[in-house]
Amino acid sequence: MTSGFAFSPSCPVPDVDSECIELAHGAGGLLTHRLIEDIFRPAFAQSPEDLTHDGALVDVPSGQLAFTTDSYVVQPLFFPGGDIGSLAVNGAVNDLAMCGARPVCLSAGFVIEEGFPIRDLRRIAGSMQSAAQAAGVRLVTGDTKVVEHGKGDGVYINTSGIGAVVTPAPVSPAQVRPGDRIIVSGDIGRHGMAIMATRERLGFEPPIVSDCAPVMSPVLRLIEEVIPLHCLRDLTRGGLATALLEIAQTAGVAMLLEQSDIPVSPPVRGACEILGLDPLYVANEGRFAALVPPDAAVAALAVLRDFDPSAAIIGTVEEAGAVGSVALRTLGGSYALDLLACEQLPRIC
Amino acid sequence: MKHLDEYRDPETARRYADAVAEIVTRPWTIMEICGGQTHSIVRHGIDRMLPDGVTLLHGPGCPVCVTPPGMIDAAIAIASRPEVIFCSFGDMLRVPGNDRSLLAAKARGADVRMVYSPVDAVKIAQDNPGREVVFFAIGFETTAPATAMAVLQAQGMGVGNFSLLVSHVLVPPAMEALLSDPANGVQGFLAAGHVCTITGYKDYEPIARCHRIPIVVTGFEPVDLLQGLYMVIRQLEDGRCEVENQYSRSVRPEGNPEARDAVGRVFGVQAQDWRGMGRIEASGLGLSERFAAFDALHRFPMITPGAERASECISGEVLRGARKPSDCPAFAKGCTPEHPLGATMVSSEGACAAYYRYRRPALAATV
Numbered sequence: 001m002t003s004g005f006a007f008s009p010s011c012p013v014p015d016v017d018s019e020c021i022e023l024a025h026g027a028g029g030l031l032t033h034r035l036i037e038d039i040f041r042p043a044f045a046q047s048p049e050d051l052t053h054d055g056a057l058v059d060v061p062s063g064q065l066a067f068t069t070d071s072y073v074v075q076p077l078f079f080p081g082g083d084i085g086s087l088a089v090n091g092a093v094n095d096l097a098m099c100g101a102r103p104v105c106l107s108a109g110f111v112i113e114e115g116f117p118i119r120d121l122r123r124i125a126g127s128m129q130s131a132a133q134a135a136g137v138r139l140v141t142g143d144t145k146v147v148e149h150g151k152g153d154g155v156y157i158n159t160s161g162i163g164a165v166v167t168p169a170p171v172s173p174a175q176v177r178p179g180d181r182i183i184v185s186g187d188i189g190r191h192g193m194a195i196m197a198t199r200e201r202l203g204f205e206p207p208i209v210s211d212c213a214p215v216m217s218p219v220l221r222l223i224e225e226v227i228p229l230h231c232l233r234d235l236t237r238g239g240l241a242t243a244l245l246e247i248a249q250t251a252g253v254a255m256l257l258e259q260s261d262i263p264v265s266p267p268v269r270g271a272c273e274i275l276g277l278d279p280l281y282v283a284n285e286g287r288f289a290a291l292v293p294p295d296a297a298v299a300a301l302a303v304l305r306d307f308d309p310s311a312a313i314i315g316t317v318e319e320a321g322a323v324g325s326v327a328l329r330t331l332g333g334s335y336a337l338d339l340l341a342c343e344q345l346p347r348i349c
Numbered sequence: 350m351k352h353l354d355e356y357r358d359p360e361t362a363r364r365y366a367d368a369v370a371e372i373v374t375r376p377w378t379i380m381e382i383c384g385g386q387t388h389s390i391v392r393h394g395i396d397r398m399l400p401d402g403v404t405l406l407h408g409p410g411c412p413v414c415v416t417p418p419g420m421i422d423a424a425i426a427i428a429s430r431p432e433v434i435f436c437s438f439g440d441m442l443r444v445p446g447n448d449r450s451l452l453a454a455k456a457r458g459a460d461v462r463m464v465y466s467p468v469d470a471v472k473i474a475q476d477n478p479g480r481e482v483v484f485f486a487i488g489f490e491t492t493a494p495a496t497a498m499a500v501l502q503a504q505g506m507g508v509g510n511f512s513l514l515v516s517h518v519l520v521p522p523a524m525e526a527l528l529s530d531p532a533n534g535v536q537g538f539l540a541a542g543h544v545c546t547i548t549g550y551k552d553y554e555p556i557a558r559c560h561r562i563p564i565v566v567t568g569f570e571p572v573d574l575l576q577g578l579y580m581v582i583r584q585l586e587d588g589r590c591e592v593e594n595q596y597s598r599s600v601r602p603e604g605n606p607e608a609r610d611a612v613g614r615v616f617g618v619q620a621q622d623w624r625g626m627g628r629i630e631a632s633g634l635g636l637s638e639r640f641a642a643f644d645a646l647h648r649f650p651m652i653t654p655g656a657e658r659a660s661e662c663i664s665g666e667v668l669r670g671a672r673k674p675s676d677c678p679a680f681a682k683g684c685t686p687e688h689p690l691g692a693t694m695v696s697s698e699g700a701c702a703a704y705y706r707y708r709r710p711a712l713a714a715t716v
Contacts, residue, residue, distance in 0.1 A: 276385070276440070331393045331394055331398065332398040334394075335707040336709065338706065340686075341687035342443065342686070342687070345442060345697070346439040346440065346465065
């Protein structure tokens with residue numbers, strides 16, 4: 001193409017999306033109002049009252065509530081398999097699911113950098129809408145602030161969520177028992193490697209796609225199938241190794257994992273090999289570990305494989321061993337996994 | 350990628366370990382050159398699959414570990430200048446010089462950026478014509494071709510604000526230096542597969558002949574390593590000292606001629622300081638006269654790399670294979686990845702980091 005204009009049979013429409021966020025969008029006046037009416041309310045409001053007041057009034061079921069909050073500062077904002085919007089909604093939904101709770105409602109707070117394209121904000125709000133619909137949760141209240149150009153990274157999003165606990169027994173590290181089987185809901189490391197490949201323009205072929213997704217459905221199915229869930233943990237920042245170490249340390253147990261049973265897709269493994277990274281420590285956004293009693297492990301695995309065929313039983317909570325330890329059995333023995341002292345950095349060659 | 354799984358298959362690995370046990374009649378000491386091989390050996394417990402008499406020594410092939418501290422100090426001095434954007438491979442950022450690391454300099458305001466390829470640094474230079482962009486060119490024969498390509502590209506496109514702080518090192522002279530130390534106990538080498546993918550292995554033939562030592566070019570997966578060890582031990586038991594190629598799926602005898610040609614055009618061989626090993630003749634690469642304009646030390650003449658200061662860290666001996674990380678009194682006590690005393694505890698290819706990660710003494714409390 002030699003010009004920037006494509007032939008179109010329709011009339012040209014003024015492209016309001018080419019506009020950028022200004023400081024006034026966060027000042028509470030006309031532009032703030034317009035931002036809410038043009039972008040956030042169409043995407044999020046399900047009733048005329050949603051997003052119209054200082055706070056939201058929500059009907060909650062009786063029983064225990066789960067409550068969670070998380071902030072999202074990912075770069076790049078858009079990546080294969082998702083964007084910061086889907087990440088922020090799925091992150092809150094998944095944290096609630098890990099408490100054995102069905103999400104009821106979410107809040108969303110945006111810190112937007114002056115100059116951020118409104119077109120991108122609209123796209124992010126759209127993917128938040130899709131993610132919320134997929135998880136069956138409402139976004140009922142929110143906030144927008146604008147910071148000066150150069151003082152943000154495009155956009156930061158905080159989401160908080162309330163959920164109704166639906167498991168008959170508590171789901172927490174305190175319930176973990178020796179003999180429990182450790183199941184991972186799918187292959188690990190996709191999200192972190194997808195982000196790194198996009199951020200650094202590494203161009204893996206085929207591209208690595210993030211696993212960013214709500215895990216509500218598999219968790220609800222596990223509950224419907226009356227699988228006794230001792231503990232659930234999503235495998236986000238710090239990856240599988242960090243999640244299991246945290247559980248082992250809180251529960252005061254020892255775990256043993258089989259390296260050969262841990263599912264890692266060939267593209268992720270290849271990318272980790274090239275960069276000298278350990279997939280056990282790479283972030284996921286749609287994967288979780290479930291710890292269940294040994295006699296429920298096969299049934300739990302069958303449920304999880306309905307959602308992702310790569311789900312696998314990867315280890316056991318040991319009868320004996322060092323408290324708070326997670327050992328990985330390899331070819332010539334086993335070694336103890338450890339929390340990383342610092343972020344993994346790619347190696348030289 | 351199914352390919353890779355073949356080289357991790359536990360059954361095949363065990364068959365090679367059994368085959369080694371069958372042919373060994375006496376103790377042998379073998380050094381793997383490359384830090385990537387060290388990590389794979391320690392992580393998968395390859396050394397524990399071998400018969401008792403077979404000892405593995407870990408060699409100097411960790412590119413960031415052998416970069417001299419004085420050069421890192423110079424890197425920090427350059428990076429701290431306001432006009433400079435300093436680009437480096439990620440793994441180098443945490444390694445301390447005599448005082449601190451590039452990551453610490455970044456926290457103090459230096460514009461230090463992690464890149465995956467020197468060509469990315471050329472792009473940064475094009476995008477920032479008002480700044481001086483300096484790339485920290487370190488590593489063995491594996492990274493030198495990409496550095497050479499970046500220089501040729503910058504020259505071709507007339508990018509005048511791009512320069513290099515060069516600390517490239519060569520493997521064969523380091524092997525010679527190790528063997529010339531009478532205290533060395535090395536009886537066979539696993540040569541680094543990635544390096545030989547670039548250079549081929551003809552340069553290793555005089556070393557094998559002169560020092561009467563078998564050298565097997567070896568890959569990085571468990572089956573590669575066990576097969577390479579089998580080939581070295583087979584030679585030792587037969588009394589042979591040849592250069593053999595286990596990693597033939599990647600390495601050709603002549604290497605990669607295009608890559609070698611690029612290196613030959615841009616660099617000349619020169620004496621080089623190695624961290625912990627001192628100065629080794631003809632063991633480094635420097636920009637040739639034609640490309641001297643790209644030398645950051647010419648562009649910033651006020652900065653001169655200093656010497657390595659004495660420290661309690663034994664990483665020099667670890668890099669020479671003279672001592673194991675676990676022999677160090679500070680190992681996992683005063684020296685951890687969080688508070689490293691030396692480079693070998695920092696780098697993802699350093700032997701001390703491998704031992705810390707995979708061989709730390711077990712925790713005290715038990716269930």
